[in-house]
Each structure stands twice: as C-alpha cells, then as structure tokens.
Amino acid sequence: MRTPSLVVNLKTYRKGSKEKAVKLAKKCEKIANKTGKNIVLAVQNTDIFRLSKKVSLPIYAQHVDSERFGSNTGKDIPETLKYNGASGTLINHSEDQVTIEKIEKTVKRCRELSITSLVCVDSVEMAKKVDTFNPDFIAYEPPELIGGNISVSEAKPEVLKEVIEAVDTPVLTGAGVKTDKDVKKALEIGSKGVLVASGVVKADKQDEAVENLLKNL
Ligand code: G3P
Numbered sequence: 522m523r524t525p526s527l528v529v530n531l532k533t534y535r536k537g538s539k540e541k542a543v544k545l546a547k548k549c550e551k552i553a554n555k556t557g558k559n560i561v562l563a564v565q566n567t568d569i570f571r572l573s574k575k576v577s578l579p580i581y582a583q584h585v586d587s588e589r590f591g592s593n594t595g596k597d598i599p600e601t602l603k604y605n606g607a608s609g610t611l612i613n614h615s616e617d618q619v620t621i622e623k624i625e626k627t628v629k630r631c632r633e634l635s636i637t638s639l640v641c642v643d644s645v646e647m648a649k650k651v652d653t654f655n656p657d658f659i660a661y662e663p664p665e666l667i668g669g670n671i672s673v674s675e676a677k678p679e680v681l682k683e684v685i686e687a688v689d690t691p692v693l694t695g696a697g698v699k700t701d702k703d704v705k706k707a708l709e710i711g712s713k714g715v716l717v718a719s720g721v722v723k724a725d726k727q728d729e730a731v732e733n734l735l736k737n738l
Pocket of ligand 1: 530584614662666667669696697716718719
C-alpha cells in the first residue's frame, strides 16, 4: 500500500453492497485519479472479483483464513482471494476477531503470497504482539469509537502515540474518523493513513466525504 492512504472499509453496509459497492468504488477511483491520492477499498470477499475488474484501485479483503489448498470448507484462502483480485486484506478487525495464533499464521501466509496484511488492534499490548509478526500495517481502532462521531485521534491521541512509538510496523488510525481535521491530527501524531467506514459509506454525499477526508492526506 502506498502511503499516506485512505482505506475505506465498505463493511456489509447496504450502501457498500451489490451495485452500490460498484458505484462507490467508481466514485473513489475518479477522486483518486483526480487528486493523485491513495485510496484502498476493503470490500466484502464476495465482491472482490467484480470490483477488481471494475476499478483500478487496490482491493482488499475484509477477512482471510490461514488454511491452504485441501480439505477445508467455508474458508477464504489467500491464494483464491489473490487470484480473484485482492492485493491485501484486513486481519482481526474488531468485528471479525481471531486468535493471536491465527493472526500470526495469517500474516505469514499473506507474506508468502505478497498480499498486504493490515492487522487491526485495540490496545498497545496487542500492537506490540502483532508487531513481532511483521505485518505490513497495523491499524489501531478502539472498538467503542467505531461508527461514532468522535475520532480516535481526538479521543485517544496519547494511546495512538503510544501505539506508534511501541512498534516498527507503520500504523493506520481508525474509528470515528469523519473529518479532514481528524485525518490531519492522526497524521500529525504519526499515522500513515486512516481506516474509515461510516464516514464515507453512510454519507449522503459519498464523494464529498471522500474528498474532504483526502484534503489533509
Ligand atoms: O474498519 C474501519 C472501521 O471499523 C471504522 O469504522 O465507521 O468508525 O469509520 P467507522
């Protein structure tokens, strides 16, 4: 992932699903082309193929499993996600948590396949553990701020700073990021970008929301 970056997580929001996911992806692509700024889309795994064919932006999975080819059922293995167009993946989002062992395994599997790993953490302790696995990125997201209007850089600047100082891995900031000021603050503290969902996907004017977030990126 080129940084600084705006990572938009479409989650399973209605406005980030089906044909609306395509529309949003196209809006983001247009803005990225116009501004030259970096936008990454983390989409539902079932949308990876379609969206990677429709837009040139990096498409990330929202989840990947660590299994290999073989007798496994209901797993999204990294090989298949990559084949279908994912260049990276979220791991351990707070809405999709996995064990620490699983995080380590998954990061390793992503590295083998040159898939960018972006591991979400909710504390300094967790960030320190994950850092030893050498992921490409860590995203610090306090779960209680997700979906709200108070950004992590405003509510917990000291914890964000602590996370950034405690690890060698580049850190992204997420949860409650809604404005250009939130982004500015996150970058000033040392973030390499922001991970955003509701501020873009649920916005009445999604393109304006993206443009606004990119102002200080
Ligand atoms: O993955 C990003 C997400 O959890 C943050 O959500 O809605 O607070 O931007 P939101």
